[in-house]
Amino acid sequence: MKKAFGEVPKQSEASILGGRTISLSDPEDIAKLEQNTAELVQEWEERAVHHKQAVVEQHQxxxxxxxxxxxxxxxxxxxxxxxxxxxxxxxxxxEAPGWAQWVLSDAEKLFEERLKKGS
Known part of the structure; x- marks a missing residue:
C-alpha cells in the first residue's frame, strides 16, 4: 500500500466521516478497498452526510x-x-494551554449573537 499511496498522515478522530478517521492502516478499510473501492467510497460519503446532519442538529x-x-x-x-x-x-x-484566548473569543461571539437573538 505504501508504494501506491505513500505515507498516509494521521488524522484527528474528529473527522468528517462520523468521527472515524480515513485510514489505510485500518484492516477493514484495506479489505474493502481491495474488494470494492466504490463501495468503500460510498460508505465514507454516507458517513460524511450523517455526520454533517448530526453537527447541524447539535448546533441548532x-x-x-x-x-x-x-x-x-x-x-x-x-x-x-x-x-x-x-x-x-x-x-x-x-482547557489545554494555548487555547484559552481562542475559546474565550468564540464564546464572546456566541454570547453577542445570543443576546441579539434574545432582544
Whole structure:
C-alpha cells in the first residue's frame, strides 16, 4: 500500500466521516478497498452526510435561547457550549494551554449573537 499511496498522515478522530478517521492502516478499510473501492467510497460519503446532519442538529440545539437567564448565566452557557464545540468539532481540548484566548473569543461571539437573538 505504501508504494501506491505513500505515507498516509494521521488524522484527528474528529473527522468528517462520523468521527472515524480515513485510514489505510485500518484492516477493514484495506479489505474493502481491495474488494470494492466504490463501495468503500460510498460508505465514507454516507458517513460524511450523517455526520454533517448530526453537527447541524447539535448546533441548532446549542443555539436555543433560554429566556429568563441572567447575562452571567448566558455567558457561562455560551462558554460551556464553545468548549464542547472545540472538543467535538475541532478535536481540541479547550482547557489545554494555548487555547484559552481562542475559546474565550468564540464564546464572546456566541454570547453577542445570543443576546441579539434574545432582544
Amino acid at each position: 440545539a446549542d443555539d436555543v435561547f433560554e429566556k429568563g437567564m441572567s447575562r452571567d448565566e448566558l455567558f457561562a452557557e455560551c462558554l460551556a457550549q464553545t468548549k464542547e464545540r472545540f472538543r467535538r468539532d475541532r478535536g481540541i481540548d479547550p
